[in-house]
Amino acid sequence: MRVPRCKGMRDLLPQDMAKFRRIEEMFRGCCLRWGYEEVRTPTLEYLHLFTATGTLTPGMLGRVYSFLDWDGWSGERVVLRPDGTIPAARLYLENLEGGEITKLFYVENTFTFEETGAERRERWQCGAELIGSSQPLADVELILLALEVVEKLGIPVEVRLSHAGLIKALLGELGLGSAEQTEIFDQILEGNIKALGEIKTEDVDLKRALPLLLDVKGSSPGFLENVRALLGKALPGLEPSLNNLTNIAQLLSALDCPYQIDIASGRGFEYYTGVMFQFYALAERVGGGGRYDDLIPLVGGGAVPASGFALYMDQLMDLLKREQPSYHRILVRPEGSDVKGLKSCFEVARFLREEGYLTELDLGRKTVSDYRWLLSVPREGPFQLVDQATGKRSEVASQAGILKIVEGSR
Amino acid sequence: MKLALPKGRLVDDTAALLQRAGLGLLDYDEGSRSYRPKSTTFADLFLKVFQEKDIPIQVAIGNYDLGICGLDWVEELLVKYPSDDLVKVGDLGYGKSDLYVVASRYAGVSSVREIEGGFETARIVSEYQNLAESFALRLRLRRFKILPIWGAAEAYPPESADLAIIAETSVDRLADHDLVPLARVLASRAFLIANRKSLAKADMSILLSYLSPSEVEIEEESPLPAIIGIIFEKAAEGEKMVRLALPDGHQQRPTMEFFKKAGLKIGGYSEVLETRRPTLELNGVTVKVIRPQDMPLQVANESFDLAITGKDWLKDHLYRFPSSPVEEILDLGFGRVTIVAVVSEDLPVNNVAELKDLVRGGLLPTIRVASEYVNIADKYARDKHLERYKIIPTWGASEAFLPEDADLLIENTETGETLTKHKLKTIDTLFESSACLIGNRQALSDPLKKERIKHIIKIMEKTAKEGF
Numbered sequence: 038m039r040v041p042r043c044k045g046m047r048d049l050l051p052q053d054m055a056k057f058r059r060i061e062e063m064f065r066g067c068c069l070r071w072g073y074e075e076v077r078t079p080t081l082e083y084l085h086l087f088t089a090t091g092t093l094t095p096g097m098l099g100r101v102y103s104f105l106d107w108d109g110w111s112g113e114r115v116v117l118r119p120d121g122t123i124p125a126a127r128l129y130l131e132n133l134e135g136g137e138i139t140k141l142f143y144v145e146n147t148f149t150f151e152e153t154g155a156e157r158r159e160r161w162q163c164g165a166e167l168i169g170s171s172q173p174l175a176d177v178e179l180i181l182l183a184l185e186v187v188e189k190l191g192i193p194v195e196v197r198l199s200h201a202g203l204i205k206a207l208l209g210e211l212g213l214g215s216a217e218q219t220e221i222f223d224q225i226l227e228g229n230i231k232a233l234g235e236i237k238t239e240d241v242d243l244k245r246a247l248p249l250l251l252d253v254k255g256s257s258p259g260f261l262e263n264v265r266a267l268l269g270k271a272l273p274g275l276e277p278s279l280n281n282l283t284n285i286a287q288l289l290s291a292l293d294c295p296y297q298i299d300i301a302s303g304r305g306f307e308y309y310t311g312v313m314f315q316f317y318a319l320a321e322r323v324g325g326g327g328r329y330d331d332l333i334p335l336v337g338g339g340a341v342p343a344s345g346f347a348l349y350m351d352q353l354m355d356l357l358k359r360e361q362p363s364y365h366r367i368l369v370r371p372e373g374s375d376v377k378g379l380k381s382c383f384e385v386a387r388f389l390r391e392e393g394y395l396t397e398l399d400l401g402r403k404t405v406s407d408y409r410w411l412l413s414v415p416r417e418g419p420f421q422l423v424d425q426a427t428g429k430r431s432e433v434a435s436q437a438g439i440l441k442i443v444e445g446s447r
Numbered sequence: 448m449k450l451a452l453p454k455g456r457l458v459d460d461t462a463a464l465l466q467r468a469g470l471g472l473l474d475y476d477e478g479s480r481s482y483r484p485k486s487t488t489f490a491d492l493f494l495k496v497f498q499e500k501d502i503p504i505q506v507a508i509g510n511y512d513l514g515i516c517g518l519d520w521v522e523e524l525l526v527k528y529p530s531d532d533l534v535k536v537g538d539l540g541y542g543k544s545d546l547y548v549v550a551s552r553y554a555g556v557s558s559v560r561e562i563e564g565g566f567e568t569a570r571i572v573s574e575y576q577n578l579a580e581s582f583a584l585r586l587r588l589r590r591f592k593i594l595p596i597w598g599a600a601e602a603y604p605p606e607s608a609d610l611a612i613i614a615e616t617s618v619d620r621l622a623d624h625d626l627v628p629l630a631r632v633l634a635s636r637a638f639l640i641a642n643r644k645s646l647a648k649a650d651m652s653i654l655l656s657y658l659s660p661s662e663v664e665i666e667e668e669s670p671l672p673a674i675i676g677i678i679f680e681k682a683a684e685g686e687k688m689v690r691l692a693l694p695d696g697h698q699q700r701p702t703m704e705f706f707k708k709a710g711l712k713i714g715g716y717s718e719v720l721e722t723r724r725p726t727l728e729l730n731g732v733t734v735k736v737i738r739p740q741d742m743p744l745q746v747a748n749e750s751f752d753l754a755i756t757g758k759d760w761l762k763d764h765l766y767r768f769p770s771s772p773v774e775e776i777l778d779l780g781f782g783r784v785t786i787v788a789v790v791s792e793d794l795p796v797n798n799v800a801e802l803k804d805l806v807r808g809g810l811l812p813t814i815r816v817a818s819e820y821v822n823i824a825d826k827y828a829r830d831k832h833l834e835r836y837k838i839i840p841t842w843g844a845s846e847a848f849l850p851e852d853a854d855l856l857i858e859n860t861e862t863g864e865t866l867t868k869h870k871l872k873t874i875d876t877l878f879e880s881s882a883c884l885i886g887n888r889q890a891l892s893d894p895l896k897k898e899r900i901k902h903i904i905k906i907m908e909k910t911a912k913e914g915f
Contacts, residue, residue: 089589107769112570
């Protein structure tokens with residue numbers, strides 16, 4: 038009786054894991070060089086870490102894997118981590134609060150229920166959080182770091198900017214109550230930007246500025262100046278956010294980092310308060326992030342500003358080209374089965390591995406075309422080395438002799 | 448064609464509807480003990496009676512093409528498990544019952560203020576745990592506990608819960624229990640529901656046209672104020688009072704007799720349920736009547752100090768929560784039942800090994816284990832290595848599940864008569880159960896309360912020993 042894998046879950050096969058590790062190593066390497074330190078939060082957290090307004094939207098909360106713990110008779114529940122940032126904020130508060138600027142990164146999985154199994158229930162992400170700075174500089178650093186990782190993986194990537202503060206200020210200007218504002222903000226975060234356009238407004242300036250703000254995609258600080266010019270009376274409420282976004286855009290422009298300002302791209306988490314960025318590669322969303330200055334206060338800490346991003350490993354793995362398998366694989370084949378000959382096989386294989394070559398013992402395979410080198414080990418006498426690329430056969434007396442030929446062909 | 452019909456409060460109106468539709472129904476009324484009514488006019492119509500709560504699930508998974516039950520149970524399923532396969536065909540116009548979020552009028556709950564940053568935990572008690580969770584999430588309650596119960600939600604606020612989500616026919620009825628409505632979550636009525644695949648495939652037009660909802664008049668009701676947040680004020684509680692929970696249902700009568708024998712006078716707790724708060728003539732003890740199924744969890748949560756329930760329900764609780772502080776204090780000796788594993792008489796097996804052979808031989812794809820005792824059934828299935836099994840939780844009327852909708856049933860039996868009547872046979876015996884007094888081993892810090900509890904135990908011990 039075969040039991041298939043659980044729906045919505047993914048098996049990572051050897052070629053997938055090769056890509057997974059490449060992404061992980063690239064991400065770790067870049068983060069470490071930028072001065073970020075690695076952490077990992079636990080898979081289980083308390084549900085109420087995620088329930089406050091300003092953490093996860095009710096839509097997301099409705100799909101967390103939550104359950105009563107073994108001692109959960111009190112009704113309190115735990116969840117499989119649905120998000121990386123909120124636990125990172127908790128980790129910071131519990132262990133690192135009050136220090137200097139804290140730069141953390143992690144490679145973690147998150148879990149979201151999905152009924153049909155068409156979408157993934159377990160997702161892997163590479164996350165980075167920069168805690169303690171409210172400067173646009175910090176947001177720009179995170180954007181550049183994320184772009185560096187993806188570009189170094191050989192994947193063309195672009196960044197789209199939106200601004201949670203701007204959207205929230207807009208909702209405020211439109212005269213909505215606070216519960217209503219949260220509700221519409223949630224809809225926008227879940228990808229329904231139309232919710233914003235559908236709100237009727239009597240404000241002439243807003244009526245004029247809204248289409249520009251929502252429909253036009255800007256590519257320079259000049260776009261934001263145009264918006265500013267049209268906003269007129271409605272400007273004061275929006276100005277701080279507009280200024281903040283302008284600062285970030287100016288800095289990115291000065292760094293020759295192309296970007297798109299697309300307010301409608303503001304998908305993400307309810308905890309975002311400032312700039313939000315999305316990373317796209319070949320029309321696929323491969324990452325996102327933003328500023329979340331209110332999150333740490335919300336989970337019980339002081340007024341510590343923070344900002345972060347996550348790269349989605351599953352999407353990046355799909356875009357990553359398959360790596361060529363190591364060219365110089367060596368297959369060591371014993372002739373006969375007596376102990377002395379086998380010992381010699383293990384010894385020569387160990388020697389070659391220590392020299393850095395992928396060396397396997399032949400355990401009875403039928404095809405050998407994956408191997409560049411075939412090394413026959415007789416009970417006594419010289420080794421037989423075949424170079425499958427050229428068909429050349431050599432008799433070699435010593436381990437060093439094998440190494441010389443293999444190295445000579447590189 | 449298969450139609451699932453409700454047990455309980457909707458029976459009379461549903462039977463009338465089906466008679467009007469010309470189904471010529473036999474054996475479907477409140478007194479009937481059969482779970483398989485027959486239609487004299489539709490020979491190929493299979494009918495089965497379920498607890499209302501089971502019907503949306505049975506229709507959604509495709510065991511039944513059509514079903515009739517309250518909209519409340521449809522939404523309870525859909526809010527957590529949005530399923531495309533369940534279609535709400537229409538309102539049948541009877542069985543009105545609204546779902547209210549309520550608090551005790553003594554609890555000082557104000558309705559329209561925002562919660563300000565606090566970390567108080569809101570305890571929400573309900574038979575509708577999914578709707579309760581959805582409500583709490585939508586309200587953005589920061590920290591909440593959903594306490595799922597089998598019934599008697601009205602008995603919980605204010606001492607044992609801050610809020611209850613409760614089905615009631617009118618706001619006035621809530622006032623009878625000293626409850627104030629804060630919000631109406633749902634206006635419910637009997638609904639005809641259908642499986643989408645059945646609708647797409649099978650011609651059910653005759654039945655649909657007979658059952659199609661008549662013109663339904665929806666009365667306008669004044670909306671309750673929308674609540675944004677709730678402020679909880681801890682109700683001052685008589686800390687030293689011993690809180691005792693007594694069972695309703697089957698165990699009510701023997702419990703009452705036990706009390707009589709013990710010389711404990713209790714007002715308002717007779718053969719019928721008069722009040723959820725009877726008065727015990729014993730100094731320093733308050734009594735509430737709740738479902739025996741709910742007691743272990745409530746005692747674990749220190750909502751009660753003592754409770755009279757069955758060992759079966761205590762075991763079910765402890766299997767789920769091995770480190771729970773609830774323990775049996777005293778075997779009371781009455782209400783003896785045996786917990787057994789049963790199958791349909793038609794199934795060619797005599798023991799569990801043979802049942803497993805059916806799966807191994809490919810004759811059964813999965814063993815569907817139905818039970819009210821979810822955790823006992825799950826442990827049994829694990830211990831017996833049933834390999835491929837599904838637990839189907841039921842809310843009573845479990846015998847009806849075999850053989851069509853389950854293969855194995857974990858059920859209690861007194862004499863075995865009911866099982867025989869439903870053409871079931873026992874293939875294994877799990878354990879004996881009887882009524883017992885349970886308590887919380889961590890809760891007894893107050894010396895006066897400790898004394899009072901000891902006193903009650905002493906009285907009960909004596910009565911139990913005398914061979915009740």
